[in-house]
Amino acid sequence: MKTIGIHHIAIICSDYERSKKFYVDVLGFKIIKETFRAERDSYKLDLLINDNTQIELFSFPNTPLRVSNPEACGLRHLAFSVENIEETVTDLKLNDIDTENIRIDEITGKRFTFFKDPDNLPLEIYEV
Incomplete structure (x- = not known):
């Protein structure tokens, strides 16, 4: 395949x-x-x-609620690529969406953070 x-x-x-x-x-x-x-x-x-x-x-x-967050067996989170993480975090905050602190991926050195959709689905933004 x-x-x-x-x-x-x-x-x-x-x-x-x-x-x-x-x-x-x-x-x-x-x-x-x-x-x-x-x-x-x-x-x-x-x-x-x-x-x-x-x-x-x-x-x-x-629909039933998500079993646990984010460590349930199955899909852990959905990650979106962004060019500028600070700009994206600012846009989210302007829409009253909280984000975690920006972190550095220890393996790739890239910056990322998490936020939630309206049903608390964990979403990630990952700077490319």
């Missing part, structure tokens, strides 16, 4: 409008398509991160 990249990341949210605003207005992802699936009482929002990667944002009624 040979993979050539990540096509999409699927995220289930508890409050569709709040998460849509976060991922579109705060993080700046572009809407590709928004679909309401009446038989599931569910939205699916396809978002473009860059030319090759998308997020599928789903809403379902009565």
Whole structure:
């Protein structure tokens, strides 16, 4: 098997409008398509991160909470590349989003920090 990249990341949210605003207005992802699936009482929002990667944002009624943070078995966090970490942290804070202190990756020497989406999903920004 040979993979050539990540096509999409699927995220289930508890409050569709709040998460849509976060991922579109705060993080700046572009809407590709928004679909309401009446038989599931569910939205699916396809978002473009860059030319090759998308997020599928789903809403379902009565979704269970994340088991633990971030050390549950499975996906630990989602990391986004940024060119300027200070600028990105400032933008997040202007939108009332708290971030951890900027740290240095001891292996790569790159700077990074964490913040949360509206459902407390751990997200990382990593300076490239």
